[in-house]
Amino acid sequence: MPDARRADRAWDTYHAAVRDGLARFLAAPESGDPKVRAQAHYFLQVLQTAAFGLYVAPRHHYPALYVHSVFLPFELGWGLPCADFLYRWCSIDGAHTYRLWGKRGTTHWLHAQFNAGFWGDESSKNIANLDFDTIEYGPDGTFEVILSPEPHGGNWVKLDRAAPHIVINMREVSLDWESEILTDIRIECLDRAPDARIVMDEDEVALRIEKAARFIAHHIDFSIGSTRVIVDRGGRESRTFAPLSLEKPQEVGDKGGNPEAHYLDYIYDIRPSEAYVIECEIPKALYWSLQLSDFWWHNLDYSHHQSALNDRQARRDADGKIRLVLSLEDPGVPNWIDAQDPGVGLAQWRWYRTERCAVPTVTKVPLADLRDHLPPDTPHVTPQQREETLERRRRASLRRYGF
Numbered sequence: 155m156p157d158a159r160r161a162d163r164a165w166d167t168y169h170a171a172v173r174d175g176l177a178r179f180l181a182a183p184e185s186g187d188p189k190v191r192a193q194a195h196y197f198l199q200v201l202q203t204a205a206f207g208l209y210v211a212p213r214h215h216y217p218a219l220y221v222h223s224v225f226l227p228f229e230l231g232w233g234l235p236c237a238d239f240l241y242r243w244c245s246i247d248g249a250h251t252y253r254l255w256g257k258r259g260t261t262h263w264l265h266a267q268f269n270a271g272f273w274g275d276e277s278s279k280n281i282a283n284l285d286f287d288t289i290e291y292g293p294d295g296t297f298e299v300i301l302s303p304e305p306h307g308g309n310w311v312k313l314d315r316a317a318p319h320i321v322i323n324m325r326e327v328s329l330d331w332e333s334e335i336l337t338d339i340r341i342e343c344l345d346r347a348p349d350a351r352i353v354m355d356e357d358e359v360a361l362r363i364e365k366a367a368r369f370i371a372h373h374i375d376f377s378i379g380s381t382r383v384i385v386d387r388g389g390r391e392s393r394t395f396a397p398l399s400l401e402k403p404q405e406v407g408d409k410g411g412n413p414e415a416h417y418l419d420y421i422y423d424i425r426p427s428e429a430y431v432i433e434c435e436i437p438k439a440l441y442w443s444l445q446l447s448d449f450w451w452h453n454l455d456y457s458h459h460q461s462a463l464n465d466r467q468a469r470r471d472a473d474g475k476i477r478l479v480l481s482l483e484d485p486g487v488p489n490w491i492d493a494q495d496p497g498v499g500l501a502q503w504r505w506y507r508t509e510r511c512a513v514p515t516v517t518k519v520p521l522a523d524l525r526d527h528l529p530p531d532t533p534h535v536t537p538q539q540r541e542e543t544l545e546r547r548r549r550a551s552l553r554r555y556g557f
Contacts, residue, residue, distance in 0.1 A: 157357065157360075158356075160356070160357060160360040161356055161359060161360040161363070163360075164359075164360040164361075164363035164364045164367070165363060167363075167364060167367045168363050168364075168366060168367040168370075170367075171367040171368075171370045171371045172198065172202065172370065174371070175198055175201070175370055175371065175374040176194075176195075176198055178374055178378060179191075179194035179195075179197070179198065179374070179378070179450070180194065182194075182378055182381075182449075184381065184449045184498075187496060187498065189495065189496040190448070190449055190496060190498065193448045193449070193450060193452065194450055196452075197232070197377075197448070197450040197452045198370075200229075200230055200231070200232050200452060201232055201369070201370045201373055201374070202366075202370065203223075203230060204224060204230065204232050204369070204373075205274065205365075205366035205367075205369045205370050206223075206366060207220065207223035207224045207243075208224065208243070208245075208272065208273075208274060208321070208366075208369060209274045209362050209365040209366045209369060210359075210362045210363065210366055211223060212244070212245035213245075213352055214245055214246055214247040214250070214318075214319070214343075215247070215250070215343050215346045215347075215350040215352070216343070216346075216350075216352055217244050217245065217246055217252065217341045217342070217343060218244065218341065219242035219243070219244050219322075219324065219339060219340070219341055220242065220243050220244065221240065221241065221242055221243075221555065222555065223243075224241060224243045225241050226555065227455070227456065227457045227551055227552065227555060228453070228454075228455040228456070228457060228458075231447070231452045231453035232373060232451065232452055233373070233376075233410075233451055234445065234447045234451045234452070234453050234500070234502055235453060236325070236327075236443060236445060236462075236504060237443065237445050237453070237456040237461075237462035237464075237551075238327055238328055238329065238331075238441075238443055238462070238464050239325045239326060239327055239328075240325075240326045240328065240336060240554050240555075241323065241324065241325055241326075242322075242323075242324040242326070242339070243321065243322065243323055243324070244321070244322040244324075244341055245319060245320070245321055245322075246301065246313070246320050246322065246341075246343075247317075247318050247319070247320070248270065248303060248313040248314040248315050248316065248317035248318065248320050249303060249313075249315045249316075249318070250302075250313075250343055250344075250345050250346070251300065251301065251302040251303075251304075251306075251343070251344045251345045252300070252301040252302070252341055252342065252343050252344060253298060253299070253300055253301075253341065253342050253344055254266075254297075254298070254299040254300075254301065254339060254340070254341050255296070255297065255298040255299070255339070255340055256296070256297065256337060256338045256339035256340055257294070257295050257296045257297070257337065257338045258286065258291060258295045258296075258297060258337050259326075259334065259335040259336045259337040259338070260333075260334050260335045261326050261327060261328045261334045261335070261336060261337065262327045262328060262329045262334070262441065263285075263286075263287065263325075263326070263327040263440060263441065263506075264285075264286035264287075264324070264325070264326045264327070264337055265283065265284065265285055265286065265324070265325050265327075265412070265414065266283070266284040266286070266311075266322055266323070266324045266325075267280060267282075267283050267322070267323045267324075267325070267412060267413075268280070268281050268282040268283065268284070268301075268311065268313070268320055268321075268322055269281065269320065269321045269323065269410065270314050270317035270319070270320055271317070271319060271321070272319075272321040272369075272410060273368075273369050273372045273373060273376075273410060274365035274366060274367075274368045274369030274372070275319060275365065275368070276368075278410065280413060281312075281313075281314050281317065281320070282311050282312060282313075283413065283414075284299065284311055286337075289309040290308065290309055297309065299311060300344075301313055303315040322341075323410070324339075325412065327441055328554065329441075329464055329465065329466035329467070330466050331547070331550035331551055331553075331554065332546060332549075332550040336554065376451070377449075377450045377451045378450075380398055380419075380451065381421070381449050381450075381451075381500065383398060384396070384398065384419050384420070384421050384500070385421055392420065392421070392516065393515060393516055393517075394420075394513050394514065394515050394516060395418035395419060395420045395501070395503050395513055395514045395516070396418060396419060396420070396513075397416070397417065397418055397419070398417055398419050412506070414440075414506050414507055415504055415505065415506050416504070416505040416506075416508065416511045417502060417503075417504060418502070418503040418504075418505070418511070418513060418514065419500055419501070419502050419503075420500070420501040420502075420503075420514075420516060421498075421499075421500060421501075422446075422480060422493065422497075422498065422499060422500070422501050423497065423498045424480060424481060424482055424493050424497045424498070424518075425482070425497065426482050426483055426497075426521075427520060427521050427522070428481065428518055428519070428520065428521055429479050429480065429481040429485055429518070429519055429520075429521045429524050430479070430480040430481070430516050430517065430518055430519075431477060431478075431479060431516070431517045431519060431524070431527050431528070432444065432477070432478040432479075432480060432491070432501075432514050432515070432516055433475055433476070433477050433478075433514060433515050433516075433517070434475065434476050434503070434512055434513070434514035434515070435474070435475055435512045436465070436470065436474065436475065436476055436512065437508055437509045437510050437512055438508070438509045439465075439505055439506060439507060439508035439509065440506045440507035440508070441464070441465070441504070441505075441506035441507070442464065442465055442503065442504060442505050442506070442508070443462060443463065443464040443465070443503070443504050444462065444463055444478055444491060444501060444502070444503050444504075444514075445461065445462035445501070445502055445504070446461045446462065446480075446491065446492075446493065446494070446499055446500065446501055446502075447499055447500045447502065448498075448499045448500070449498065449499055449500065451500065454492075454494050454499065455494070456551065457547065457548050457551035457552055458544065458547075458548050459492040459494055459544070460490055460491065460492045460543070460544065460547065461491060461492050461493075461494060462491075463478060463489060463491065468488070468489050469488040469489055469533070471529050471531075471532075472529065472531065473529075476489070477489060477528060477529070477532075478490075478491050479491065479524065479528075480493055480501065481493060481521060481524075482494070482495070482497050483521060484535075484537070484540055485521060485524050486534050486535050486536070486540075487524075487528065487532055487533070487534075487535060488532075488533055488535055490535070490540075
């Protein structure tokens with residue numbers, strides 16, 4: 155018989171997670187800055203939105219590859235989602251059979267990660283990964299992939315029958331936001347019972363509210379704890395980027411990160427008269443980028459500001475190195491990384507399938523002397539050229555989300 159009080163207790167747990175989270179944010183040393191504190195207030199509401207999208211809303215028998223309810227270009231950026239990735243999320247039941255189908259676009263890479271459980275569950279484990287470069291396609295670029303616990307011919311991903319909550323996290327990578335065409339992809343449950351309910355009963359609602367509360371608490375632990383780890387390792391002005399953890403790819407995948415990736419992080423603290431010159435060799439790699447977030451691991455706006463660059467967008471110098479300039483004011487160089495007000499936060503370098511994990515170095519210089527620290531042939535970017543670049547960037551970024 156349903157427990158009439160469980161939903162009440164679930165709400166008490168949820169509201170306690172929100173209250174405790176706010177208290178923890180405000181007690182963090184970074185919140186001494188009123189602008190960083192304002193970011194914390196905003197971020198707590200972001201987490202509540204994400205918790206609903208991940209744990210309350212999905213229906214395993216009526217799946218969809220959601221985009222807007224999990225990440226948005228600026229409004230919803232928990233966990234520092236990559237500017238170059240269009241993420242699609244879906245929740246399924248490992249005991250059932252599903253069909254992914256569609257038509258491949260022209261983007262750089264498409265990858266799906268399957269986790270039994272996620273951050274709102276008691277445990278999470280990466281059980282499968284699907285690289286869309288390895289599957290079979292029809293002559294017109296169409297494809298079909300079966301997801302099931304039992305073997306299936308053709309393109310197939312093995313599910314875990316004992317995992318009732320499997321999260322699919324799909325990353326589609328665009329290097330050229332303006333010209334690349336996104337993949338058209340759908341999902342359906344092939345063995346849904348005719349009487350499968352889409353309306354939840356009270357016990358199920360309560361369970362999902364409990365999971366939403368755990369997600370909020372867990373991510374607050376992650377965002378505050380991860381920032382502390384980086385600060386404690388190198389302070390706010392280290393000379394190099396450093397890995398957040400030394401975990402193996404499988405362990406990273408179990409926690410929701412991509413097992414194909416290496417993440418290097420840096421805490422920046424910049425003033426209007428200063429600039430960071432971030433220099434890195436570029437080995438052979440499937441993908442790399444640099445992107446900024448606030449202290450709470452919520453990405454900075456990358457549509458209206460150049461707060462992220464990838465290999466296609468950045469200019470490589472004659473010696474093969476990349477030199478990026480992070481500053482609050484436009485330095486008039488191609489590889490500007492816009493720190494945005496308040497000028498403090500996290501910079502993350504991503505490597506995917508790199509032959510070696512090159513580590514960027516960081517040099518803080520007076521903005522007035524910046525050209526002395528860059529190659530002589532570094533182009534000058536005029537205000538009009540910057541405005542035109544940002545306008546194209548804005549249109550291309552928002553178009554990927556249908557805006």
